[in-house]
Amino acid sequence: MQRSSRQAGRTLHSSPAGGWSGVDVVLAERDGDSTIVEVVSAAEDDVVVVTSDRELRRRVEALGADVRGAGWLRDTLDTLAP
Numbered sequence: 166m167q168r169s170s171r172q173a174g175r176t177l178h179s180s181p182a183g184g185w186s187g188v189d190v191v192l193a194e195r196d197g198d199s200t201i202v203e204v205v206s207a208a209e210d211d212v213v214v215v216t217s218d219r220e221l222r223r224r225v226e227a228l229g230a231d232v233r234g235a236g237w238l239r240d241t242l243d244t245l246a247p
Contacts, residue, residue, distance in 0.1 A: 189204075191204055198220075201216075205228045212230045212231070215232075215235060217234050
């Protein structure tokens with residue numbers, strides 16, 4: 166697993182065979198919602214946030230993030246399962 170640092174929290178990411186490039190898992194140094202907002206705010210590229218939390222959705226959409234619900238992620242992962 167590659168490790169790298171990011172302004173908001175510590176970012177851990179991996180790209181296993183089959184490709185998951187562009188997926189970051191960020192460990193929050195405090196509450197997760199605030200860390201997600203900081204990551205979105207600092208991002209230079211397009212960001213997709215997966216959450217079912219309405220308040221977090223409102224906060225990150227205001228910063229330009231594309232937001233998807235947990236059901237979307239579950240359905241997407243199901244299509245990738247062997």
